[in-house]
Amino acid sequence: MRLMHSLRGELLLWLGVPLLLLWALSVYTHYQSALQAANQAYDRSLLASARTVAERLVVRQRHLEVDVPWVVLDSFERNMNDQLFYQVISPQGNTLSGYPDLPLLPRNAPLSDAYPALVHFYDAHYRRQPIRVAALWQPVNEEGVEGMALVLVAETLNSRHAFADSLLRTALISQSFLVLITLLLAGMLLRRVLRPLRRLSRIMLRRAPGELTPLPSLVPWSELQPLIVAFNRHLERLRGLLARQERFSADVSHQLRTPLTILKTQVSVALSSDDPQQWRESLQGMRHTLNDTVELTDRLLQLAQIKARHGEDKPFTRVDLSQIVQQACLSGYTAAxxxxxxxxxxxxxxxxxxxxxxxxxxxxxxxxxxxxxxTPAQGTVTARLQGHQLEIEDSGPGIDAAQQQQALQPFARLDPSGQPGAGIGLALVKDICAWHGARLRLDRSPQLGGLRVTVSFP
Incomplete structure (x- = not known):
């Protein structure tokens, strides 16, 4: 059961079973071919013996006789593996010589088309042994005797089977050796293929839990390279995810420390005073601090969510950007x-x-x-859509060209006036633009003199 769930077991199953079936089919066809070749060779010998006997047919005093000399009979007896029998039958159906109880020619035995002679070959049993019989028709037309004499020469099948068995043993040895070599080579190849994977497994087992470096390219096979590449890409995404989590934790701990400290101080001031006016001022300050903290937390969560989406599939839909900008303007109308x-x-x-x-x-x-x-009071802010380009410009102080890249970094506060905020608004805009494949540009507004932010969508 363990072997069937291994790669080696799969190889033995999908390669060994077809090879064994082909081996059995090959051995069977070899045996049939060998038996057919043996029959052809020994049938030719039987036909030669039948012709030798047929040549001894003579007519004497209007009687058909056959004179089989001792030389022919001796050649029959020289075959040490098989027994040979013959019978000569006259046109009238009488046995002239030989074994009178040989199996007769079957009615449905066909003529052989392999030899230029009127000969039939058929299988039979004689004296509890399987035999092969050659029945040769010999025409007779001498001294008033006319007709077709029939010469039967039979032979047991020991030599034929011995010849076929010899070829079968040769086929068994050669084919078995071929199957064995194939399976051994397949096993050696599988062992060679799995060796780099075993080395890779040992490297993974010895790795520290927090190590996320790429795997070395130990697998030389091009078919297995995509597995290493995919795993290394997964490690890269995991490193990015962990880096974003660490950055988010560091940002949160860094940015929340100050408002929480201020909140703690305000609470201490309120507790140490008995003046209700002081309590009211402390509560208003705490409300302002909590509002800033909530806004900071929301921005941090939005920034982390945008960065976490990098590398994922983008479920984009076709949206009306003009409607979105118009709705944003309506939402900001009260503050303006x-x-x-x-x-x-x-x-x-x-x-x-x-x-x-x-x-x-x-x-x-x-x-x-x-x-x-x-933007200062009584200033101007304009949102503009031109084609696939969004522009938002104002009449505020703007951002110098040397500080524009710094303004796109998280928690960058370039305004010395102390405006409330988290300092990650433009960083969040930058990440959203990158997520959409849009190009973000900061410059000076030629009409209003303040900052102009241009977002060009693809």
Whole structure:
């Protein structure tokens, strides 16, 4: 049962069984061919003996006689393996010489077409032995005697079977040797193929639990290379996943430490004071800190979710980008109105792109939130769609060209004014653009003078 569940057992099953069947078929056909060849050779000898006897037929005084000399009889007796019998029958059906009880010619025995003679070959039994009989018709037309005399020469089958058995033994030895060599070579080949896999297994068993380095290319066979490549790619994805988890944990611990410390301080201040006004101010500060902490946590989770999707299949659908931008503008209208900011949306025509509607909405929301947050009061923020390109520009301070790449990194705070925020809005936008295959560009707005963010979709 263990052998049948191994590769060696499968090989023996799928290779050994057909080979054994072919071996049996080959031996059987060899034996039949050998027996046919023996019959042809010995039938020719029987026909020669029958012709020798037929040549001794003579007519004397209008009587058919046969004179089989002792030389012919002696040649019959020289065969040490077989016994030979003969019988000569006149046209009238009388036995002229030989063994009168030999099996007669069957009615349905066909004439042999292998020899230029009127001869029949048939099998029979005589004296409890199988025999082969050659029945030769000999025409007689002398001194008033006319007709067809029948000469029967029979032989036991020992020599034929011995000849066929000899060829069968030769076939058995050669074919068995061929099957054995084939199975041995297949076993050696399988052992050679499995040797690199065993080395690879030993390497995997000796590996440390946290080691995720690629496997060495120990398998030389091109058919097994895709297995190593696929496993190494899986290890690469696993390394990326663990790296993202470690980065997320580090980011969370780093970014949440400050607001939690501030919250702890505010609670201590409130507990150490008996002034209700101080309690109220502390509670308002705690509410502000908690709001910032909740926003930071949401952004961290969104950033981790976007990074975790890299390498996965993208279930994109065709979405209306103009509707998503318009909805983001409506959501940011209250904040813009509070700062008396002129928030506008320009759309030439309906823009449809392949993407994730929720992620694209988050992209627009982050860009508009940053634009409204860093634009001074009574400023201007404009969202514009041109073809497959989204532009959001403002009249704020903008970002210098030397700091644009730094602004796309998580937790980068370039604004010295101390605006509230997590510092990962543009980093989240960058990851969403990469997820959609879009190109992100930061530059100075030529109309408003502030920052212009351009997202070009494929």
């Amino acid at each position: 109105r509070h700062k008396q900011i002129d928030l506008g949306f320009e759309d030439e025509e309906t823009c449809r792109v392949q993407g994730d509607a929720l992620l694209l909405a988050e992209l627009c929301a982050n860009l508009l939130d940053n634009a409204i947050k860093y």
